[in-house]
Amino acid sequence: MALQLGTLIASLVFGVVADRHGFRPTLLAMYxxxxxxxxxxxxxxxxxxxxxxxxxxxxxxxCCDQNLNHAYISASYPAxxxxxxxxxxxxxxxxxxIGAPILLGYLSAANLSLSxxxxxxxxxxxxxxxxxxxxxxxxxxxxxxxxxxxSGISDDVA
Numbered sequence: 001m002a003l004q005l006g007t008l009i010a011s012l013v014f015g016v017v018a019d020r021h022g023f024r025p026t027l028l029a030m031y032x033x034x035x036x037x038x039x040x041x042x043x044x045x046x047x048x049x050x051x052x053x054x055x056x057x058x059x060x061x062x063c064c065d066q067n068l069n070h071a072y073i074s075a076s077y078p079a080x081x082x083x084x085x086x087x088x089x090x091x092x093x094x095x096x097x098i099g100a101p102i103l104l105g106y107l108s109a110a111n112l113s114l115s116x117x118x119x120x121x122x123x124x125x126x127x128x129x130x131x132x133x134x135x136x137x138x139x140x141x142x143x144x145x146x147x148x149x150x151s152g153i154s155d156d157v158a
Contacts, residue, residue, distance in 0.1 A: 005055065007058055010030075010059040010067075014026055014030060014067070015071075023076075028133060031128045033056055033059060034056070035122050035125040039119060041053045041054065042117065042119060073085050103121075
């Protein structure tokens, strides 16, 4: 229930936030939230804080990949390679989803504490944050002018 609720609310709220403040700053904030919440999951001692942190993980990490990253890619790349970039993004994003259960099995078998396990899992949103932070913003002013021209919005109005 917390996962679905987190995805629903994050999709609605952060779509509007990304429209107002840009994809890149929104993605950076959301991945930072996901990183902090995954670290916090390791220290939650009862159900209330655990569900709150789980909600924030979905808001910060899961919703970023499934919604905003694809919109960011679509707005950033020219039409000639947009499909290829979306395909690569979808494919690479599935690697943690496939590898996480295997990794969790090994970590559980090693009798590591929950704080260590969630700390290791927090590396994924941290790496995602670093990738977006160090990439140049591909949505250039030229692309914004093209998008504005297509939507009927001129530079004088904005």
